[in-house]
Amino acid sequence: xxIDPAVLExxxxxxxGIIVAIVSAKALKDxxxxxxxxxxxxxxxxxxxxxxxxxxxxxxANVLGxxxxxx
Amino acid sequence: xxxxxxxxxxxxxxxxxxxxxxxxxxxxxxxxLLFLVSDCILxxxxxxxxxxxxxxxxxxxxxxxxxxxxxxxxxxxxxxFGSGATMHYxxxxxxHNNFGRYALFMLATIVLGIGFLSGQAYEYTNLxxxxxxxxxxxxxxGASFFTLTGMHGFHVSVGVLxxxxxxxxxxxxxxxxxxxxGLTAGTxxxxxxxxxxxxxxxxxxxx
Numbered sequence: 001x002x003i004d005p006a007v008l009e010x011x012x013x014x015x016x017g018i019i020v021a022i023v024s025a026k027a028l029k030d031x032x033x034x035x036x037x038x039x040x041x042x043x044x045x046x047x048x049x050x051x052x053x054x055x056x057x058x059x060x061a062n063v064l065g066x067x068x069x070x071x
Numbered sequence: 072x073x074x075x076x077x078x079x080x081x082x083x084x085x086x087x088x089x090x091x092x093x094x095x096x097x098x099x100x101x102x103x104l105l106f107l108v109s110d111c112i113l114x115x116x117x118x119x120x121x122x123x124x125x126x127x128x129x130x131x132x133x134x135x136x137x138x139x140x141x142x143x144x145x146x147x148x149x150x151x152f153g154s155g156a157t158m159h160y161x162x163x164x165x166x167h168n169n170f171g172r173y174a175l176f177m178l179a180t181i182v183l184g185i186g187f188l189s190g191q192a193y194e195y196t197n198l199x200x201x202x203x204x205x206x207x208x209x210x211x212x213g214a215s216f217f218t219l220t221g222m223h224g225f226h227v228s229v230g231v232l233x234x235x236x237x238x239x240x241x242x243x244x245x246x247x248x249x250x251x252x253g254l255t256a257g258t259x260x261x262x263x264x265x266x267x268x269x270x271x272x273x274x275x276x277x278x
Binding site for chain 2: 006009010012013016017019020023024027037038041042045046048049051052053055056057059060064065066067
């Protein structure tokens, strides 16, 4: 059975992106009430990591970065 | 999985070294954050230069250059973002005195970091030898792409070396349950390179 590499890559990106988004959201939730400057920065970084994972999953799903082929 | 406990140094007492650590931790954290802010300014300068040049040209990408491979870059991005999550849990397990899981997550972070660099090397190889896009010979596109992603790749390479050194230090008992600022700094740095990639991935592949 032949699988198109692009389809495989997109599938991995979608599944991986969703997993990383869930994990980072859980980490953010667990750390939400932790005090200290370093933990505030970690929370900001985890939030941005969550957004990045969602963006990567959407790009894998062809929702973002879906451009028509050049003529 | 066997769970070992962390090495414990002289953290229980209030000797001179511990007091020094407590007194200087906030300063070290501020120093690390200032370093990251300065790095952020460095990347911002290049990103704004790229966006300015991109918007002052006629169409993007320039004629003769095809769009970058979004599917492969998405996978590579997920690998890097995944390493951010594993790094976070490495530090959390260190804080909770769980050396076995710390080591597992730390090694996973290093492997994923190397995986990202390998993916970037593969992408560079494809661009240079198949698409004939080079740093000097493809105008603004090649120059800005290779400069920004190369600078980021350099940061990831330094980060991987940094994490390897941190891991070896933690194995040799340099850090304890109470004194682990090096690991905190390493986690901050690794999250930083993740977050920079969110921006680079968006501006080079998605817009």
